[in-house]
Amino acid sequence: MISPTEVVDIVLLILLAVTGVAVIRTRNLFAAVMLAGIYSLVSAGLFVVMDAVDVAFTEAAVGAGISTVLMLGTLALVGYQEHEPRHTPLLPLFVVVLTGGILVYGTTDMPPFGHPENPAHQHVAPHYLEESEHEVGHIPNVVTSVLASYRGYDTMGETAVVFTAMVGVLLLLSRGPLPRRVHHNGRWITVRPGTTREELEARMLAESGDEPEPVDGEGARG
Amino acid sequence: MIALGLFNYWAVIVLMMVGFYTLIARGNLVKKLIGLNIFQTSVILMYVSFGKVEGGTAPILIEAAEHGAEAAEPILYSNPIPHVLMLTAIVVGVATLALGLSLVVRIKEAFGTVEEDEIQSASL
Incomplete structure (x- = not known):
């Protein structure tokens, strides 16, 4: 029996696929950027359905918000129209179907979606859920505890990556127009x-x- | 959710391949970056799918008092670890997108185009 949550899950996944195909088909880059924003927002909805509320609002703010603004700023500089592709789509289509087939083959021995006994839920996750309140402090949100305390080094590495990217962007764009x-x-x-x-x-x-x-x-x- | 079996993974693989196709079949550099973004979002969807627990709720602890009469049976939470990892991935993704877009702006200045085939014929 399919529950209402599963219906929402399936509908949102189909919406995502339709948006993705529309991105491929449109020749207008402005429309493609807007569709990418819609794609991010719909996937944020899907994250809420799958209980990942922190990921959902980060995706809505960063994926649908900042990414769209960055892309629109770039389009203002490089133009809105995409040219007709010169090559036939046969080779990329073949590569994509082959890769997708291999990936689907890889999922066949994976545990079913959402089962509480899945290996991913057996290792440190129960410890974080049960002990974080005592070990880290009175923080109800376990994601915060893991992000800032148990896996704080991950977050530090992330800030290093963001800093490097920022230095790259500044080096590329701060010189003004090039010859x-x-x-x-x-x-x-x-x-x-x-x-x-x-x-x-x-x-x-x-x-x-x-x-x-x-x-x-x-x-x-x- | 268990009734879905592997459907979620397959749907995510389809989305991933949509992004991959945009990345390799389209010549426009901005369109390629959009494809890369779609690919990245699908990988995030895949990881969040791993974290979902049937009948679970978001990993935000509920006080026993608020929980009320059902306190006798433990509350089931979804796995927080994939959520943490994917928060990092989203932020890193937007940083690499910014870097890629600034490269596109410079390529446009140097070659007057962002179409891959025109750049190749111009730089021969």
């Missing part, structure tokens, strides 16, 4: 930001005067 490279007469010309079109054309004329015209073989380059 652009323009392909002209079979060679690359570096153009500093702020150069006007007239200056660039004058420079191209001057440089192409010194250089011999490219022969056919060289001209095909690039």
